[in-house]
Amino acid sequence: MKNSTTAASNCNYNMVAASDSNTLSSRRQRPPTTTNNNNNPFHPTAAGEEQPHRFSTTSDTATACDDLSPPTDINNNPNPSFDITSASPLSKSPWSSQVAPESHSHTCLRGSLVRKEGHIYSLAATGDLLYTGSESKNIRVWKNQKEFSGFKSGSGFVKSIIIAGETIFTGHQDGKIRIWKASRKDPSLHKRIGTLPTFRAKFKSSFNPSNYVEVKKHRNAIWIKHTDAISCLSLSEDGSLLYSGSWDRTFKVWRISDSKCLESVKAHEDAVNAVAAGFDGLLFTGSADGSVKVWHRQIEGKGVTRHFLSQTLLKQESAVTSLAVDPAGSVLYCGSSDGLVNFWERGKFLSHGGVLRGHKLAVMCVAVAGDLVFSGSADMSICVWRREAAGHVCLSVLTGHGGPVKCLAVEEEKGSNNCGGGGRRYILYSGSTDKSVKIWRVLEQGEAMQPPAVVTPPSARRRRQQQYVESNGAGWSDFSFVQTSELLHAR
Numbered sequence: 001m002k003n004s005t006t007a008a009s010n011c012n013y014n015m016v017a018a019s020d021s022n023t024l025s026s027r028r029q030r031p032p033t034t035t036n037n038n039n040n041p042f043h044p045t046a047a048g049e050e051q052p053h054r055f056s057t058t059s060d061t062a063t064a065c066d067d068l069s070p071p072t073d074i075n076n077n078p079n080p081s082f083d084i085t086s087a088s089p090l091s092k093s094p095w096s097s098q099v100a101p102e103s104h105s106h107t108c109l110r111g112s113l114v115r116k117e118g119h120i121y122s123l124a125a126t127g128d129l130l131y132t133g134s135e136s137k138n139i140r141v142w143k144n145q146k147e148f149s150g151f152k153s154g155s156g157f158v159k160s161i162i163i164a165g166e167t168i169f170t171g172h173q174d175g176k177i178r179i180w181k182a183s184r185k186d187p188s189l190h191k192r193i194g195t196l197p198t199f200r201a202k203f204k205s206s207f208n209p210s211n212y213v214e215v216k217k218h219r220n221a222i223w224i225k226h227t228d229a230i231s232c233l234s235l236s237e238d239g240s241l242l243y244s245g246s247w248d249r250t251f252k253v254w255r256i257s258d259s260k261c262l263e264s265v266k267a268h269e270d271a272v273n274a275v276a277a278g279f280d281g282l283l284f285t286g287s288a289d290g291s292v293k294v295w296h297r298q299i300e301g302k303g304v305t306r307h308f309l310s311q312t313l314l315k316q317e318s319a320v321t322s323l324a325v326d327p328a329g330s331v332l333y334c335g336s337s338d339g340l341v342n343f344w345e346r347g348k349f350l351s352h353g354g355v356l357r358g359h360k361l362a363v364m365c366v367a368v369a370g371d372l373v374f375s376g377s378a379d380m381s382i383c384v385w386r387r388e389a390a391g392h393v394c395l396s397v398l399t400g401h402g403g404p405v406k407c408l409a410v411e412e413e414k415g416s417n418n419c420g421g422g423g424r425r426y427i428l429y430s431g432s433t434d435k436s437v438k439i440w441r442v443l444e445q446g447e448a449m450q451p452p453a454v455v456t457p458p459s460a461r462r463r464r465q466q467q468y469v470e471s472n473g474a475g476w477s478d479f480s481f482v483q484t485s486e487l488l489h490a491r
Contacts, residue, residue: 107384107396107446110427111145113437120431123409124161124168130409130429131168132437133158139170139180141190145439149188153178162233162242164256167193169242171230177244177254196244197224198259213264215248224261226252234275234283236297237329241305243283245272251285253305262305267293274322279329279346283307286320292334292342294350313344313352326368331387333373335363341375341385343392356392358383367408369426370444376405382430384442393448398440403433413441 117136124131130142135157141149156172163169168180168190177196183189197205205211205222212220215227228247235242241262242254251272253263268287276284283295292314295307314320318338325332331353334342341356341363361378368374373385373392382398382405409429423445430438 107398107443108441109398109400109438110441111439112400113142113145113439114435115140115147116435118435119403119406119433120435120437121157121159121406122161122170123407123429123431123437124163125409125411125427125429126163127411130437131161131163132431133161133170134435139168139190141188142437149182149190151180151190151192157229159229159231160233162235164235164239164242167256169233171233171244173229175226175228175230175246175248177230177233177242179259194259196242196254196259197261201259201261223264224252226250228271231271231273232275234277236277237279237281241277243275243277245275245285247271249287251275251283253307255303255305263307265295265307267295270319273320274334276323276325276332278325278332282310284313284323284325284332286323286334286336288319290314290316290318290320290336292320292323311350313350314342321362321364322366324366324368324373326373326387327370331368333366333368335366335375337362339363339377339379341366341373354391356383356385356394358385358394358397361404364404364406365408367410367428369410369412370424372410372426372442372444374408374410374428374442376408376430378404380404380432382408382428382440386444386446386448395442395446396449398428398430398438400438401430401432401434401436403435405430405432407431 113132115132115134117134117138117140119135120132121135122131122133128143129148132140132142134140137153137155137157139151139153139158139161140147141151153170153172156174156176158170159173160171161168166181168182170178170180172178178192179194179196180190181193183191201224202222205224211222211224213223215221221227226244226246226248230244230246232245233242234245240256242256243251244254245251245267249268249270249272250264250266252261252265254260255262267285268289268291270287270289272285272287274284274286278284281297283297284292285295286292291312293312294310296310298306298308300306313332314334316336316338318336318340320334320336322335323332330346332344332346332350334344336342339357339359339361341358343353343356344350345353356373356375358375359377359379359381363375363377365376366374371387372395373387375383375385377383380399380401380403384395384398385392386395407430411427413425413427423443425441425443428440428442430440432438
C-alpha cells in the first residue's frame with residue numbers, strides 16, 4: 001500500500017460470541033509485533049514512549065466528501081496519473097488540507113494536518129476546535145483545518161487532553177496535570193491557571209510523614225503526586241471529578257472545584273494505560289498487566305470519596321491499551337496489544353459480549369460515538385464498526401497514515417445535510433506517529449462489508465493446533481491432515 005493514497009478496504013474481523021467468553025483466557029497471546037518490552041510500544045519503558053521511534057513521513061492526501069469526481073486532463077478525460085502532492089505547493093507546508101477522490105460514499109477524508117513537531121500523542125475535540133498534543137510539549141489548537149492557536153507546557157510530552165466546559169486538562173510525561181483556560185476576550189489566547197497537585201498541597205503534605213508512600217525500593221513520595229508519566233484522563237459522569245491514570249500503577253481522584261486530590265489507588269501490577277468513568281458510579285481501568293478492573297465509588301460523609309474494587313473483567317497476557325464507554329453508557333470497549341477489541345454490556349450485568357477482530361497489529365486507541373465504534377491500530381489503519389441489535393458489523397477500514405494510529409477523537413457533525421446517505425454523521429480525528437492528524441467524515445448509515453477469512457496470529461494458531469491435536473488424540477505427525485476450517489472452529 002502506498003502512503004500517498006487513502007483508501008477504505010475490507011475489514012478483516014471476526015465476532016466471538018458471548019458464549020465463547022469463558023474460553024478467552026485459554027487463548028491468551030503475546031502482542032504479535034514484539035517479544036521484547038524494550039521494543040514494545042505499549043510497555044511504559046518502551047523506546048516508543050521515552051525515545052520515540054522515527055518514522056518516515058510522506059506527503060498526505062485528503063478526500064473531499066463534496067467532490068467525488070476523479071481528476072481530468074485538458075480534454076476532460078480521466079487522468080489516472082494525477083498526483084495531488086506533486087501538483088500542490090501545500091505538500092511542503094507545515095500544515096496541509098488537500099483534496100482527492102474517494103471510493104466510499106459513507107466515509108471520506110476531509111483533510112490532513114501536518115506539523116513537524118513529533119509524534120501525536122493526544123487529541124480532544126469540542127465544537128469546531130481541535131486540540132492536539134505531541135512530544136514537542138506544545139498543545140496546538142486548530143479551527144476549520146487551520147492552526148488557530150497554540151500554547152506550550154514547558155516540560156513533559158502531552159500524553160492526554162480532556163476538556164471540561166471552558167477548562168482544558170493536560171496530562172504529561174513528567175507526572176503533572178496542567179490546567180488551562182482560554183481568554184474570553186481573545187479565545188486564541190490560553191493561560192495556565194494551575195497544576196495538579198498544587199504547589200500549596202505538595203508543600204503542606206511534605207511535613208506529615210504519614211503522607212509518604214513507597215513508590216520504588218528505597219524511594220518514598222507524597223501520595224498526592226504521580227511519580228511517573230500520566231497516560232490517561234477521564235471525567236466523572238457529573239463532571240465534578242477528574243481521574244488520572246499513570247505508569248506508576250495508580251489512579252488518582254481529583255475534585256475539580258478546589259483542585260484537591262481526594263484519593264490515590266494502587267490499581268494494577270503494571271502501568272495504568274487507560275481510565276474510563278462509566279455508568280452507575282463505576283470506574284474502569286486497564287493496564288499493561290493485561291487486566292481490566294471495575295471500581296465502585298462510594299461517598300463517605302463530608303464529601304470523602306472512596307473507590308473499591310468490584311470485579312476484574314479481563315485478565316490476559318497482552319497489555320490493555322485503551323478503554324471507552326459509549327455515550328449511552330451501555331457498553332464498555334477495550335483495545336489491547338493482541339489486536340482485539342473486547343466489549344462488555346451493561347444490560348447483561350457487564351457480561352462479556354464478544355470480540356471485534358479487525359487489526360493485524362495492536363489496537364492503540366478506541367473511541368465511541370452514537371452506535372459507531374472506532375479502533376486505531378499499530379497497523380496504521382482505523383476500523384469503523386456499527387453496533388446493531390444482532391451484534392457489531394464493520395463498515396470500513398480507513399487507511400492513509402504512515403505510522404501507528406495513537407489517538408482518536410470524534411464529534412457529531414451538526415447543521416448540514418447527510419453526506420451520501422441517511423443517519424447521523426461524525427467528524428473523526430486520528431493522530432499518528434507519522435506526525436499528522438487526519439480528519440474523516442463518517443456516516444452512521446452504510447452497508448456492512450463482507451469480512452474475509454480471519455488471519456490468526458502465529459502464536460494463537462499454534463495453540464489452537466495443539467488444542468485440536470490434544471482433543472482428538474492425534475500426534476503432531478498427523479497434523480498435516482487437519483483442515484484449516486477445522487482449526488478455526490477448534491476453540
